[in-house]
Amino acid sequence: MESIDGKIRVVVADDSKTALLSICDYLEFTGQFEIVGTANDGLHAIQQTESFRPELVLADLCMPRMTGLEAAAQLRKSYPELRILIFTELRGQAVQEECLRCGIDGFVEKNQMPERLMEEVYRLFPRIRGGMERASNAGVPATSEHLPREGDQSGEVKGRESNAD
């Protein structure tokens, strides 16, 4: 269900409170999201989705009790119209392919956030692109072209992602 003001209604899930807060802060900063729920595991994300019927679920892959991927697979069956983006600190083609096999709409490495996340959001929600460009013209560094990018002057990022937290 779209927000009255056109914002994307989103549920965000991450078992790290610090990461969750940071992501929510950023989403609010863009002015394009209404955060209707937050969750700290996959099961909680499903409950929040059932309660608030967002347009988008943004979930960490690795979470206790139920992973983001397991939650995504269940949500996909119940809510075919729901958009689901998974983010993770894990890297590699195999992980990405597994996510896409489960029916998610996009996959973002944490090391490429927020710019890659916003590119995926633009792809899934073309209606917000215009709003973001207007914001950028007003001086707000909101479009992905203006965001700091991981290694965008050097091609492929070489850094591995640690599991440390």
Add this chain to the structure above:
Amino acid sequence: MPTKKILLVDDSCTARLVNRMIFSQKTNYVLVSAVDGKEAVERAREEQPDLILMDIVMPRMTGLEACRVLKKDKATEKIPVILLTTRGEEQYVQEGYASGCSDYLTKPVNDAELLDLLKAYLGE
């Protein structure tokens, strides 16, 4: 003025994510990252960042060791290094500066304070 490049070094994915999210909102710095001191040295040589923001306690090579290596290398000796750590005791601070760092910040770091410090090194 060309965009400034910062090398973020931390073994915590969350710490790197938080910094990326903050910098995305407040700056237009280009960000590259490394997950330990050893990788930081490699990336600093390759990327020639304008500044390095580095945690101290990391696997493989600590931030202190990495800072010492960077300062001995002509290719990286002039890059300012800001060390970030939870260890605020005097002996650790002294050890940090002895490694050749330009600044030493104790976590948790206030976002505004950090951004002001970066601005002082990198300009507007």
